[in-house]
Each structure stands twice: as C-alpha cells, then as structure tokens.
Amino acid sequence: MTLRRRDLLGAAGALALAGCGETPEITGGFVGTHPERGHVLREPTTRTPDRTRRTRVLIAGGGVAGLAAARALRLGGVDDFALLELEDQAGGNARAGLMDGLACPLGAHYLPLPGDNAHEVQDLLEELGLRQRVAGRWVYDERHLCHSPQERLFFQGQWQEGLLPLDGVPPDTLAQYRRFAHLVREAMAQTRFAMPTLRAPITPLTQALSGQTFAHWLDREGLTDRHLRWYLDYACRDDYGAGTVVVSAWAGLHYFASRHGFHAPGERDTDAEPVLTWPEGNAWLTQRLALSCAERIHTGRTVLRIEAHPHGVAVDALDHATGHTERWLAERCVVALPVLVAARVLQNPPDFVRQAAQRLTYAPWLVANLRLRAPLRDRPGAPPSWDNVLFGSAGLGYVDASHQSLNPRRGATVLTWYLPLGDAAAAARRALLDKPWTHWRDQALAELSVAHPDLREPLQRVDITRYGHAMAMPTPGAQVVWPTRAGRLHFAQSDWSGYSVFEEAFTRGHLAGAAIAGFKG
Template sequence: MQGGWVGTHPERGHRLRGTLPPTGDGPVRKTHVLIVGSGIAGLACARALTQRGVDDLALLDLEDQAGGNSRGHTLGGLPCPLGAHYLPLPGAQAREVNELLHDLGLARQHLGRTEWDERHLCHSPQERLFIDGQWHEGLLPPAETPSALAQYRRFSQLVDDAQRNMGFAMPSRRAPWTAYHDALDGQTFATMLDNDGLDAPRLRWYLDYCCRDDFGADAATVSAWAGLHYFASRHGFHAPGDETAEREPVLTWPEGNGWLAARIAAPLRDCIHLGRTVLRVSEGRHGVDVVAWNEATQAPERWVARAVVMATPLFISARLLASPPEALRGLTQPHAPWLTANLQLREPLLQRPGAPPAWDNVRYGSMALGYVDARHQALDPTPRAPLLTAYVALPEAQRGALLSQPWQHWARVVMDDLAGTHPDLPAKVERIDLCRFGHAMSIPVPGLRGSPALAALNDTRGRVVFAHSDLAGYSVFEEAYTAGRLASQRLSL
C-alpha cells in the first residue's frame, strides 16, 4: 500500500520550541499591513482590507498552501479535503459569512428570500449511522427504550428553551452573555447532563460525538455552554419521531471547505507568501518588525510593517510577540490534535444492510468520527475508484504519538476502525494520504469562553491585533471568518 504524510510541516512550527535559526542579515521588505497566518481568519482580514482600498499588504504562512484547517488536497486526480468539509447555512447573525457566500455566487436574494445554488448543497442521502448491524438514515441513534426516548425529548425541549429564551448565535460574539451563560460555562456538559438525569447511553454517545466533531473533545471535557451552543446556535435538536424535523442543509464540495479557501485566496495570490515561518514580532515606536524564516531558501527575512494582524492560534501569538499583552500571557487554552486520512480504493465497498451510501457515514460506538465520500458531490458520472476521507479527533495525550509514530501506524489505526463497518476495506486500499494537525481545534473547556482574557483579546486595538477562531474558544469557519473581518476594523492604519 502506498501513502504518506501530506499537508502540514510540524517541524516548521516546532522551530519555536528549540533554538531559533540565525535571524540577522536577512533582506528587508516593507509593507503597510502584514498578516501572520493565511488561514480563514487571515484571508478574511486581507479580503476586508483590500475591499477598503488597502492594497499594500502581505500574508505570511509557514505552510505551502493557504487556508489553514480548510485546505484541500488531490488524490488520484480527484479533489478531497484535508480538514473542514462543510459549512452549515449561516444564520442572520453571521452577516460577514452571508456576504461572502453571496459574493461567491452561492446564494442570491429573490423576492426577499435567500436562494441557494443547489449544486453546492449536500446531495441526498446526507448522513447515515451504522448501528445494530445495519445502516440507519441520520446520525442520531434510535432510542433503545421508551425511557430513553423520553430523555431525547427532554433534551430537545432544553435546546428549544435555550434557543428561544437564552440567545445563542454563530458567531457567538453576536449572542448575549448573561449570568446563565456564565453558569453554563463554569461546568462541563457532562455534569449538566448528569444533573438533568440525561444518561441514556445512546443519547450520551451522540452528544459526545457532536462535541468531538466540533470541539475535539467529549462532553466530560467541554463546557455546558459549548454543548448547548452546538445545537442552539444552529439547527436545534430533534428527537426521533419529531415530524417538524428536517435535515440540516449544509454547503459542501469534494475538497471540503478548501473550495471556499481557494476562492478567498485567489484575488490575494500576489500578496500571499508561503513557506515563511515567522519567528519574532516586535512592536516599535513607529512600526512593527517581523522576522521570518524562508523555508525554500533556508534564510531569514525581515519585514517592516505599519501594522500587524496575528492570525495565528493564540498560544503561537504568545510565543511570537516580543511583548505579548497580559491577557495573552495569562491565557490557558487547550487544543485537540486531529488526523485526516484520504483513502483511494481500487473498487467499491460491499454494501451492508439498511440505508444506502451517504455523504457522511459514522459507526455507533467508534471513537473516530467516520468518513465522508469525497465523490458524493461530483457531478461527473465517469466511474472512478472510490475516495473516502476519514476523520479522527485524538486526545491531547496522543499529540506526541501523532508526531513520532510513522504514517503506516496511523494508516493502520484508520483502516482498523473503518473495517468495523467495512471488513473488505483494508484489502481494497490503493493509497492513503494522511494529514496531521497537532493543535487543530481550541477545546472550549469550562471557564474559557467567558474568560476576561478572551474578552480583552477580542477588543485589542492598535498596530497589533488578533484574528483567529481561538478568540471564540472553539474552531469553526464562521468564527474564523468573522474574527478576520472584525480585526481589520481594529487596526491603527
């Protein structure tokens, strides 16, 4: 079997943990605004600045492709995701995201309503769950007993009440923050569920799955605010038998959110400088001095800018800044490691009983997050070998193993898990490309979302400002894009 690591270069980021390369005598380049990081937040900030007429700017990124956790990949000539693979239709509070989607032609206004381009909405069937020896439509497990069904309905009512009365929105900065939200943020989601008597095993597995999918950790780790926010800021929670329930419409593409990242980055291509590992950011009296390591030339570069946007994870910003603000120095923010595997198969998989193949496919009881079919959205009817993208959110304790173990080890971990649903899969894998993110997702542990440190960093103004989904306490496209747009307004230019 062929395969290997793709997409990320951990050794570049780890320069900051050891002895830094020599930084003197590098060429000096000047720019009006320099953005450190070309993930979604950095790209959004650059897009906003160019729309305001700021054309003298530069983005530096240590990787060889812009887009951060939303980058795409190609395997066997076919596009596939390396990270985020869908975007829920944004609500009214996600004004910046709505504007972007209209600008990209994904949506249009007609007779006062938003119409979506159906080519980019997830095609049916959308989701299925393997449980009790067969596939079931949707990811919510069937309730095993009448008392379990009653718990499903109680949790549904709890989410409905939160939506109507407590205010949840995405991005979360557009929602109120009250003593009620603070109390939720002060306990784990599992504690809240235990106190409410919501302990049905299948319900709890599903809620754990949802938390690991968005936050990289289970209900015993994330805050109750985060657990409720997952449902109350989006589509709610619908118990089995709820006749009003409709599947949540999402936008997706064969390369996942790499489709979005590529189109945001395209007009900015001349100012994006890839393979630059930033080593130091120093704010002076008249500007900001940035030292970077050019990975292609293996030589230092010095950049001088009037203003800098730190579009990097906050713990990275704390290491890069010569004088980080007090809020940044005192912030503790754990991050989940993440593994994505794209598998090219020689032939189709044997079908198991139940619901037909879907875009998103999950096995009940698995600690992995299942797989999506990268060809599900393809309009080309030409027969091709199947291409699956599997996702694994790892415990923080396995970050070291993700770095040190060879790709063959993690390929076997992925295939062994998928074999629980498809025993014929391992023999049909032709190639597997794996992508590792050591610090992929901020975990919204109790006390993080409502911390004074995050509030202060969200409001930082001046020549150095911050723009990253970390500012929301968790990692999704809507938070990152909004953070980038708003950061552009806080800069002193």
C-alpha cells in the same frame, strides 16, 4: 451492536493477517503539514535578518482568519499588504489535497448555511455566487448544497438514516431524547446563543454553563442514556475535537442552540440540516479567498518574532525554501496566529494574550484520505451517504469525496476519515509525532472495516494529515470576551472565540481587516 476498543484491536489484527500476500500493498504517508516548521519556535531565535521588506499591513497567519482579513483589506481599498503562511498552501484547517487526480479535504469539509448573525459569511457566499436573492428570498446554488442522502449511522449491524440512534432503541431512550430537546429549547429561551459568539452576550446562565463540563451537566439533569450520550459526545468531538468530559456545558448546548436546536424523533422532520460541501471540503472557499490576493501570499514562512513600536511593527520570519530570515516592516499587523503561537512570538505580549494562552487548550486531529479504485460493497439499510458514521467508534466516520458528483456511474473515490484526539491531547500529540503513518492507516482500516469488511480490496493509497494543535477547545472557563486590538496589533483568529469553526474565524478576520482599512493615513 456496541463497538468496543478490544473489538477494534481484534479487527486490526485479523485485517493484518488477511492482507498478507493476498492484496496489493497499500501505499501512502504523511502529507499536508510540516511539524518541524512550527517546532523552530521551541528554541530561542537569534537570527539576524538577511533582508528587509516593507508593506503597509502584515498579516501573520494564512488560515481562514488571515485570508478573511486580506479580503477585507482589499475591499477597503488597501492593496499594500503581505500575508505570511507556515505551510505551502494557505487555508489553515481548510485545505485540500489530490489523490491521483481526485480532490479531497485535508481538514474541514462542510459549512452549515450561515444565520443572520454571520452576515459577513453570508456576504462572502453571495460574492462567490453561492447564494442570490430571488423574488425577495435568498436561494442557494443547489450544485453546492450537500446532495441527498446526507447522513447515515452504522448501528445494530446495519445502516440507518440520520445520526441519532433510532432503530430498536427502547422507550426510555426516546424519552431522554425528548427531555434533552426540551432543555435546549429552555436554554434558548433564557439566553441568546449566536455564531459568531461575539454577537451573543455573556449572561449568568452562560457563565454557569461555561463553568462546568457538559458531562457533569448531563449527569445532573439525569440524562444518562448511552445512545443519547454517544450522540452528544460525537457532536462535541465533531465541532470541538473533544467529548463531553472535556468541553463545557455551554459548548455542548451551543452546538445545537446556535443553529437549529435539537429535535427528538416525531417533533419535526428529521432530515439533516442543509450544508454546503465540495469534494475538496472548505478548501473550495479558502482557495478562492487566496486566489484573490495570491501575489501577496508568502508560504513556507515561520513567524519568529513580532515587535510593535510606536510608529510601526517589525515581523521576522524564516523562509524555509531559502533558509533566510526576512524582516517585514509594516504600519500595522494582523496577528492571525493561534494564541499559543502569538504568545511565544510577540515581544512583550499584552497581558490578555498571556492570559488567553494559559487558559486555552488545543485538540490534536488526524485526517486520513483513503483512495479507492472502485466503490465498496454495502451493508443493508440506508444507502451510501455523504457522511457515514459508526456508532461507538473512536473516529467520526468518513465522508465520500465523490458524493457531490453528478456522474450516475460510481467509480474511484476518496473516503476521508476523521479522528479527533482532544480527550487525551498531550499523549495524542506525542503519538502523532512518534507513530509511523502505517499505525494510523491500520487504525482507520480497523474501524471502517467493521462496516465495510471488503475495504482493503479496492484500497490503493492512504494519506495521513496530522494537526498537533488543530483547534482551541471550549473547555470550562474558556468563554471570555477578549480585546481585539493592542496598539498597532489587531488580533484575529478563531481561538479568541474559544473554539474553531469557519464562521468564527472568518468573522474575526474580516473585522480586523475592516478596522485597519478604516484608518486614515
């Protein structure tokens, strides 16, 4: 069964009618982000600092990159630093919430096992006890690996194992799966794909792929099967926030070629690749990074102005708790802000910052956490999994926060539904600000009720988290090797990779902090 937008709208109306007076009210609201804090930057600031503070290194931005820079400074023996974070909790897109005692992600919810190109991430996992060397081989702590069953797809009216549509697809579809697998292998043989991207060269092939959309490349290769195209669109929306008509062909191939390739049915074991995950998602990692330097993290701060001088850096920030403006004087500054923000707050920004800000576009995202008092009844087919996706849907399906629990008795849980909005970013940003939380609640319920008609019965609460500029999108032309330093300013953010995943942000933050820790005097 192919889901269509009109089917979802019809389901939403039926759901609203069915709920009138028959089930308890579903509470909820917006949580996790404060758009008004970022919007302070829309108006020129003339604030006079209320007080001045000093530190050796100032880190502007407390996402994964900023926290990685703080860790690298600490490991390098630099303890005199401060980190300024916009929200009330550090972690950026990898933060968590609580729903009546149950942890749930507010953003990123898993980390693939990092390859050797991401050795900084490997070192972090070793430090946190997530992996250790046994008999000469690296072994991951199974408690933190995603438990089986890992993935399933609601397709043709029932659940199937895995996310690639298989049940009942025609031979032509299978042939296109094999064709795409061949093209991925061919690209991997012709050039190197790596994560983080700074460890892969820019070649004529990558430049050609980066210059066109993934949809255009697929059309040119004759890959038009609707099942394959849905799956590839889903993969791009999952990692990049937008589909094949927006992201580059380089990005579409990089999704597979930088990891384990793409394998058509029958080419190898089709089990999902192992990932690390937790009920709170990647906040499990960022919370531990933040804990190691908690006394140096200052939350609820909007960075208003960064000005570098020959002998230091001045950073002005608004403390939203007091309404006061602080001026921080530092020897060096790690700019771990999104590039569009960095270009606005930097005084006389370097040309490459202006160029990057003009080149990059950002995907809005919405995350809905649904608190259930009891498990859902299930449809035929594959059993409940950690990641549960609906074929043809606007969202990315849901992950189950209780999937990692070792308790054999299923009970209350939180389902986290993800909606990437980069395909129509400007309109989506307006909608995120203008629409009430109930609009997004009803959209989540309409979509998920296709597979779970009983969803409203155990549902108690829905928390909505909005990200207006969640992540840079790897659109055509976005793959550029940018400088990482301008005098006393060190740039560290996943934007400089042209897209946002943990490995990119952490590596860039670590390298910035390590570079500063290596300076003498």
